Amino acid sequence: MATPTIHQPSATTATPYAGDHEVVIRTENLWKIYQMGSEQVAALRGVNLQIYRNEYVAIMGPSGSGKSTLMNLIGCLDSPTRGEYWLSGHLVSALDDDELARIRNQEIGFVFQTFNLLPRTSALHNVELPLIYSGAPPAERTERAMAALQQVDLADRVHHKPNELSGGQRQRVAIARALVNRPSIILADEPTGNLDSTTSNEIMALLEVLWERGNTIVLVTHEHDIAEHAHRVIHIRDGQVAGDTRTRRGDAVANRPPAPPA
Amino acid sequence: MGIREAIIVALGTLRAHKLRSFLTLLGVIISVCTLVAVVAMVQGVNTYVGSKIARLGSNIFSVSQFSLNEMTNPVRFMRAKETNPIIRYPDYQFLRANARLPRAIGAQTQRTGTVKHNGRALDEVNISGVTPNVLGMLAFQVANGRFLAPTDEQRRAYVAFVGPDIVTHLFGGANPLGRHILVSGQQYEIIGVATAQGDVFGQSQDNFVMIPLRTYQKIYGNQDSITLDVQARGARLLPATMDEMEMLMRVRRHLSWNEKNNFGIIGSDALMTLWHTLTGAIASVMVGVSFVFLVVGGIVIMNIMLAAVTERTQEVGTRKAVGARRSDILWQFLVESAVLSTVGGLIGVLLAYLFTLAAGALTPIPFSLPLGAVVLAVVISTLVGLFFGVYPASKAARLTPIAALHSEV
Incomplete structure (x- = not known):
């Protein structure tokens, strides 16, 4: 149930973890309790997990398992009721709204099932959005957004608006947006849920490429064959971690000689 | 996010919903248009009237039975009617005998009546009895013939100096000199015609008959109060001349130091002040009305912004x-609601500008777009947008990212 290696997190040390086993996400006894009228419903009941730099992890679980709540917490969209959440050495469970916004901006790249692009706005501008909120100057914004779009092979579609793009292209714009601020993790919530299987495979291949380039990827899904693309699967059931297994692909990667640092 | 991005986003939204934005802005457009147009109109009319009053003659004021203050307030007027005696011919003679400063003192009194000639009649004609020296104090000149002379006054002659309207209406434009008109049953020989002055607010200024004051009093009696027209020797002497006339009138009326004037002294500045009070009252009512429009416009903007927040919950979540x-x-x-409202303000200014162009072309009044009012109107419309945008914007800002992301639209 627990991961084999346990490191003591430290807020004081800049690089608390040795080698390429740096912990990016660490939760400690994470609880989330919702108040439903007079009743209290615990969506998460003490979740402990660690995700390392440049891991490719899938979080799986049936609906109602607490999987979405966990994703919201990992994505800093919400704060836990109890417990600690460390992201890249920051204790984010104690942060206020504005600080969470900054963390979302700098540390997390979201990829949503519904793409969530701004309509009537070009692909380029959509990708620039996180940079606008991080206060990058316009020239740098454009340059970095172009580079991100290049990474997802959309350099020739930068001025298209979402309604002029296919579903797969829209999701690639969203992935470019997730990449553009060089976040600690890319958090993909059912990224293929609205796509046909061919396009899904394209998107999963793209995530694989991003992983190979050194990104940490957390995939939230309820589909087994999508989860199989990851290297490690964390199962959530009844608000707790019910299993943590390495996939076949993960085995293959583990047996591979270590890649040079990204 | 800088203001530039915010404005770009806001303009993008406006472009995306042109018709809706326009309808939303109608209130602001109408109110700003009203505001600017009213100020333009009042300014234009003031300029126009100012020039007309200035043409009455320089350094001229009048002494009359009532002051402007008494004439413009019904209560004070009723009281003044009890206290202020009418000004009579002997008063005029007294002032002429004792005043040192004026260049000239004229006298006139008037009523309206019907003028007839050869079976044709003209109603509502201004019939004035004047002293010959009012020529030069009043706005017209002699176009044809001559003005009333002192001998006409002494002889109480039945002669008349007429406005051009009399000529056109009763004589069909033919030369009327030496011919006769009938006023209140008395025949007068026409000795001169005035230059045309045109209309002021649709009221012809050329519709008059002037006869010698003494003739007038012989016919109509001396119960009509006389108004004295006093011309000072120059602009610098005007205040002193007014003081002298006031002093002489008080002496003549035997007023003690603690009694108020029971007559009026009316200068062109007093007339202008009165005019400004009048137009100011009209303008403030219109400005008040336009502010009501503005509040309504603001509420409409708030309403549409609330709808926009709901419609764009997912966008808020994504952001x-x-x-x-x-x-x-x-x-x-x-910024979006301020930009929306400001655009409305600008459209309103544009409409007001078109209005002043049209009004300037159709009337003799010199309309111009008052820059101060334009700036004020645009600033106010921006502020209205900001004010009525606060509630929707804070509603959007308070959305939690999860609720916003998962809303189904």
Whole structure:
């Protein structure tokens, strides 16, 4: 149930973890309790997990398992009721709204099932959005957004608006947006849920490429064959971690000689 | 997010919903248009009237039975009717005998009546009895013939100096000199015709008959109060001349130091003040009405912004997910509603400008767009947008990212 290696997190040390086993996400006894009228419903009941730099992890679980709540917490969209959440050495469970916004901006790249692009706005501008909120100057914004779009092979579609793009292209714009601020993790919530299987495979291949380039990827899904693309699967059931297994692909990667640092 | 991005986003939204934005802005457009147009109109009319009053003659004021203050307030007027005696011919003679400063003192009194000639009649004609020296104090000149002379006055002659309207209406434009008109049953020989002055607010200024004051009093009696027209020797002597006339009138009326004037002294500045009070009252009512429009316009903007927040909940969620803080979202929607409202203000100014162009072409009044009012109107419309945008914007800013992301639209 627990991961084999346990490191003591430290807020004081800049690089608390040795080698390429740096912990990016660490939760400690994470609880989330919702108040439903007079009743209290615990969506998460003490979740402990660690995700390392440049891991490719899938979080799986049936609906109602607490999987979405966990994703919201990992994505800093919400704060836990109890417990600690460390992201890249920051204790984010104690942060206020504005600080969470900054963390979302700098540390997390979201990829949503519904793409969530701004309509009537070009692909380029959509990708620039996180940079606008991080206060990058316009020239740098454009340059970095172009580079991100290049990474997802959309350099020739930068001025298209979402309604002029296919579903797969829209999701690639969203992935470019997730990449553009060089976040600690890319958090993909059912990224293929609205796509046909061919396009899904394209998107999963793209995530694989991003992983190979050194990104940490957390995939939230309820589909087994999508989860199989990851290297490690964390199962959530009844608000707790019910299993943590390495996939076949993960085995293959583990047996591979270590890649040079990204 | 900087103001530039916020404005670009706001203009993008406006473009995306042109018709809706226009309808939303109708209230602001109408109110700003009214505001600017009214100020333009009042300014134009003031300029126009100012020039007309200035043409009455320089350094001229009048002494009359009532002051302007008494004439413009019904209560004070009723009281003044009890206290202020009418000004009679002997008063005129007294002032002429004792005043040192004026260049000239004229006298006139008037009523309206019907003028007839050869079976034709003209109603509502201004019949004035004047002293010959009012020529030069009044706005007209002699176009044809001559003005009333002192001998006409002494002889109480039945002669008349007429406005051009009399000539056109009763004589068909033919030369009327030496011919006769019938006023109140008395025949008068026409000795001169005045230059045309045109209309002021649709009221012809050329519709008059002037006869010698003594003739007038012989016919109509001396119960009509006389108004004295006094011309000072120059602008610098005008105040002193007014003081002298006031002093002489008080002496003549035997007023003690603690009694108020029971007559009026009316200068062109007093007339202008009165005029400004009048137009100011009209303008303030219109400005008040336009502010009501503005509030209505603001509420409509608030309503549409609330709808926009609901419609764009998912956008808010997306923006928050990629790092927008509450203040960024607040700012975005505030700027949007301010931009919306400002655009309305600008359209309103444009409409007001077209209105002044049209009004300037159709009337003799010199309309111009008052820059101060334009700036004020645009600033106010921006403020209205900001004010009525606060609630929707704070509603958007308070959305939690999860609720916003998962809303189904």
